Amino acid sequence: MSRDSESRFDVLVIGGGPAGIAAAVRAAECGVRVGIVDDNPALGGQIWRTGLGNAHSDDAKRKMWSSRLPPEVMAFYGTRVFDQAAAGKLLAEDADGVRELCYANLVLATGARERFLPFPGWTLPNVMGAGGLQAMVKCGLPIRGKRVVIAGTGPLLLAVAAYLQKQGAEIAFICEPAGLVRYPGKISEGLRLKKALAGIPLATKCWPVAAHGAQALESVTISRAGKKENVSCDCLACGFHLVPNTELQALLGCRITGGYVQVDEFQQTSVSRIFCAGEPTGIGGVESALVEGEIAGLAAAGQAARARQLFGKRRKTRRFTTILDQAFRLRPELKHLPSAETIVCRCEDVSYSRLQEQQSWRAAKLHTRCGMGLCQGRICGPATEFLFGWKQDSVRPPIFPARVASMG
Template identity: 50%
Template sequence: MKLHFDVLVIGAGPAGLAAAHAAAMAGARVGVLDDNPLTGGQIWRGGAQRSKDARAVALSAALRAADNVHMLAQTRVLYPSGPKQLLVETPDSALTLHYGRLIVATGARERLLPFPGWTLPGVTGAGGLQALVKGGYPVAGKRIVVAGSGPLLLAVAATLRERGAHVLAIVEQAPLRRLARFALALFGTPGKLHQALQLRRQLNGVPYHSGAYISAAGGDGQLREVTLQTGASRRILACDYLACGYGLLPNLELAEALGCATADGAVQVDRWQQSSRPDIYCAGESTGVGGVDLALVEGRIAGLAAVDDLARAARHLAQRARGRRFAARLAGAFALRPELRGLCEADTIVCRCEDVRHGELAPHADWRSAKLHTRCGMGACQGRVCGGAAATLYGWSKDAARMPLAPARIASLLADAE
């Protein structure tokens, strides 16, 4: 089966929904594809239409009401199957999607860094546990430590506390002086200052440790305790869960497969969000992590540019510039401390899919050498987890994206005539 769109949007998070809305309101036939059953991405998880963010609800309602928008949920891109076409897989079949313009809004994923004990049951990503809890996973009465880096930790802790968990501590690796400068800068963005103050009120009484990190997790087949490291001081905290994430990494696999230029871990775009490839635009976290406000404005610019309405797109450039300045402050404030690169012991697993340990990887000079000799990055996640860890630990860059971009049924591959 083949479907044709004037504008095809990959990703139904804030950037993707904003791009689809902008293009659809201009009269274009728009397709929106996402691998989740509901729109909203990670930030509006559980469905944009049910979000507490009025912007999500408004975008969702407008797109559902538009007769020129076709939503494809639970659908994954397998690979570019020809000029201006993608082979995708739904739960039931394979489709070939043709487009005039493509907008890549694939968002970001959590950065997970290895340390002794990080593979124990009970240790999760910070955003990962938040997603589970929003989906109904019970944590009432559980003792949880939230650790890592970035504003997401506060949001995760607030969600856990709201669901009845006992949040023992929030452990932020960034030093207090950088956090203080970042907090003072929030007075220039009243909306974000309000969000921060609201989160702190929700977390009143929860210990907040800055300049600290979890150096190890322990337990007999299940997490029982974590080691909190602050300078030279160590402290053991007994807990049931550790939610640990070190910020976000842009999802670049599709953009790279399409031949879009990347630099510093993000897709490179011009003033209209157009990539180095003709008729391919990128918006949101795939162009650099900056939060929901920046994702929305980038999505609007990309959607308008994709239908050649540059005059209206230009009206949003100043807002995008403000968003990018905030993103730069965010990156500076929560830059990772060097100690995190030295936590692994020789037997610490780095690649969980293939059980490859730090001692096996450290002697290699680059990703390709490690991959050929150890199978690191050749498991089901295709290096999405260990690739980010290896970049931090060893300074390696990943190879080009591997096809297909996601595990696929044989029938889906056979559906491609080529």
């Protein structure tokens, strides 16, 4: 096996979303050697996904930040970190091989994923995450004239609805368990979206209870203020807030409390020289990710004083982070969505009733195969944590499936 390509960086950034780009930009300004790694075919992360180049609201900001990224910053696309070979050395895989990425300082900007909750029919094709459907449309999925139901909670839903409508989708319904009243919406942005979404039926105290279809989705039954109604649709976009991606942080030994990576004022984790920025430190959206990324990038490059100048700006965005978590807390009724036969672990097709007999995440894994599939519990883990209160066990390499040749 060859681990031919070994690269060394003063500052290595994992994740090419807003936080990662900001960190790389600011670190590079300090004249140090910077690398940035992302598993997508291009930088931008989820929120700044460019895909086929459709314009959207964050476009100007994205362009501005991307243009500040100097060519000296070495970018690795389609590359996924799966293990740590030794202290200061990560292993990453792309389509063709494995790389050793050596760093003096590391910035982890690994973003977040959607939380999915199982309900009957949620495994049908065309039932996707809200961010998931948006990503697919940005990557070319024709949506014009398609009837879409949007459901769940989280900061993405309204933005996704506005985006899809702009792309020509017919938004049949937006279902919100809580309701816009509790929607923080960053005030101005919220209002702007609300205006953009004028005319779309917005149902509060509403969530999907079943998706129907033979080979793919045909309709959705929603529960609306206690009553059930059937809505025909081509796509259901449904996510329940966000879950930070903290697997790499856990592998590297960074302290994680309440699901979030603990950082000091310089965004440094409990492990010296490992920094963290963006959603893994608290779900806070683009503004918060950017400023955290800037601070982390500067601090990682040894520019503490310059990093400090941004503390005030960060303080403002953090208020929003707190509001988000409170606003998007899950209603207990959502625990009763799955029926006995509903698949909870999609990789291994483990049903809800089989999990009900288990005492813990590890017991469930060993006795039912729940969480044993390729996603390594990234989808069913947060779901079972909500449904049963199970905590996932420790993280072991590889943190993403990797070729045997890459590992040994």
